[in-house]
Amino acid sequence: MPNVTKSAAAQPAKDIPSPEPGLTPAEVLHRAEAMRPMLRERQAACEVAGQVSVDSNNRFIEAGFYRILQPRCFGGYEFGLPAFLKVMIAISRGCSESGWVLALTAGHAFLMASFPEMGQREGFGDKGEFRAPGVALPGGVAVPVDGGYRVKGAWDYASGCDLATHFIGTCVIPGPESTAPLGTFFALFDREQYKIIDNWSVIGMQGTSSRRVVIEEMFLPAHRALLLSNANGETIHPRPGSLLHSNPLYRGRIASLLVSEIGAVCVGIGRGALDIYEEILRAKSASFPPFRPRSQEPEFQRHFGVAQSLVDTAESALLQMAADYTECARREAEDGVIFSDEQDRRFLQIEQQCVRLCWEAVDLMFRTSGTSAASKTAPLGRYFRNLAVIRTHITMQMDHTAGNAARLHFGFPALSRL
Numbered sequence: 001m002p003n004v005t006k007s008a009a010a011q012p013a014k015d016i017p018s019p020e021p022g023l024t025p026a027e028v029l030h031r032a033e034a035m036r037p038m039l040r041e042r043q044a045a046c047e048v049a050g051q052v053s054v055d056s057n058n059r060f061i062e063a064g065f066y067r068i069l070q071p072r073c074f075g076g077y078e079f080g081l082p083a084f085l086k087v088m089i090a091i092s093r094g095c096s097e098s099g100w101v102l103a104l105t106a107g108h109a110f111l112m113a114s115f116p117e118m119g120q121r122e123g124f125g126d127k128g129e130f131r132a133p134g135v136a137l138p139g140g141v142a143v144p145v146d147g148g149y150r151v152k153g154a155w156d157y158a159s160g161c162d163l164a165t166h167f168i169g170t171c172v173i174p175g176p177e178s179t180a181p182l183g184t185f186f187a188l189f190d191r192e193q194y195k196i197i198d199n200w201s202v203i204g205m206q207g208t209s210s211r212r213v214v215i216e217e218m219f220l221p222a223h224r225a226l227l228l229s230n231a232n233g234e235t236i237h238p239r240p241g242s243l244l245h246s247n248p249l250y251r252g253r254i255a256s257l258l259v260s261e262i263g264a265v266c267v268g269i270g271r272g273a274l275d276i277y278e279e280i281l282r283a284k285s286a287s288f289p290p291f292r293p294r295s296q297e298p299e300f301q302r303h304f305g306v307a308q309s310l311v312d313t314a315e316s317a318l319l320q321m322a323a324d325y326t327e328c329a330r331r332e333a334e335d336g337v338i339f340s341d342e343q344d345r346r347f348l349q350i351e352q353q354c355v356r357l358c359w360e361a362v363d364l365m366f367r368t369s370g371t372s373a374a375s376k377t378a379p380l381g382r383y384f385r386n387l388a389v390i391r392t393h394i395t396m397q398m399d400h401t402a403g404n405a406a407r408l409h410f411g412f413p414a415l416s417r418l
Helices: 006-010 025-034 036-049 054-063 081-094 096-106 117-124 240-244 254-283 298-335 341-368 379-390 398-409
Strands: 134-145 148-158 166-173 183-190 195-197 211-221 225-229
Touching: 025 036, 025 054, 025 081, 036 054, 036 081, 036 096, 036 379, 054 096, 081 096, 081 254, 081 298, 096 254, 096 379, 117 183, 117 240, 134 183, 134 211, 148 166, 166 211, 183 211, 254 298, 254 341, 254 379, 298 341, 341 379, 341 398
Parallel strands: 134 166
Antiparallel strands: 134 148, 148 211, 166 183, 183 225, 195 211
16 A cells, blocks of 8 residues: 555545535534434334335435535535534434434445545545445455455445445455464445345344345455554554545544444434433323322432433533544644554443443333333334344443453553454
């Protein structure tokens, strides 16, 4: 991969104009919040269909949601991580499955901005249309050949793959004489290059179309590979392609930014569950005399207050993390202070704690709202199921991250990427 220096920051020509040059973060958030009633009405249909509707996705495209983190020179808005997370929270509050698909495809514009320049130009295309799910676990094998790699593979859990323009899958470069890999990289594929196998049947998040993506053996040019680690397992940082952009955000670490997408969805779930729980407490009578509305009973007032405080704390922590992340990226780009692996893990732990807080809140609301919440079509039950499934995600396994953060702090290498 060619060496790219900071002098290249002005090189990418601004040849893809943003669809709405005057759009602001406040307006894009307003658009997201205005969609909440519609998305809430469509929750059940999304779950039954197993995917976000084309109409909902088109509304996301028209509102500019997919371009929030996209570089301006490639038709994006560069509104920053806090603005991105606020929009994802708002959408997930209306429909967690829609929010998941949006967050885990729109956020990958950040990844695309780290590929070699030619890869970025091909990925964003001539109109800046880029929507790409990604799978971090290696599912592909890439054999080096002249000019690139021979690649094939299959990746499960590619959320939103049916509505995507591209797919990003992790590949392993096998060693010639041993099982130890020579490195790993993210590979960029066009929509027509992969097929989808519908193997997604779970108790929650069914509407995310998190299906298997399969790539038959094909040639992948080197500029469509974003190297992640070398033969020693060391993370490649900074990523040369990120230096093409003057915005310091693109110098940030990959893991904690991508996991912030999940954190935003979970905060949105907490907010949506609070909406439903409030309606239940106002409409449902207590089980014992004098049979007042539950909203008037101290017991349920305490439940609501605790749940609300848990979600408030999770949202505040997530947004503060986003501000701190942005500052770490700025300090690396402008002051030469490296955004370290340890700091990346510490941000990951904050995000995991945000998810835990939201789980505690939703579990409390589900448990105290009555058995009717366990109905297959009950909105509160859907939030509960969806969050339970999210907690099985590999990035939500807190013990791994805590152990690795501590190892790095005490001068030992991390045992895994998370």
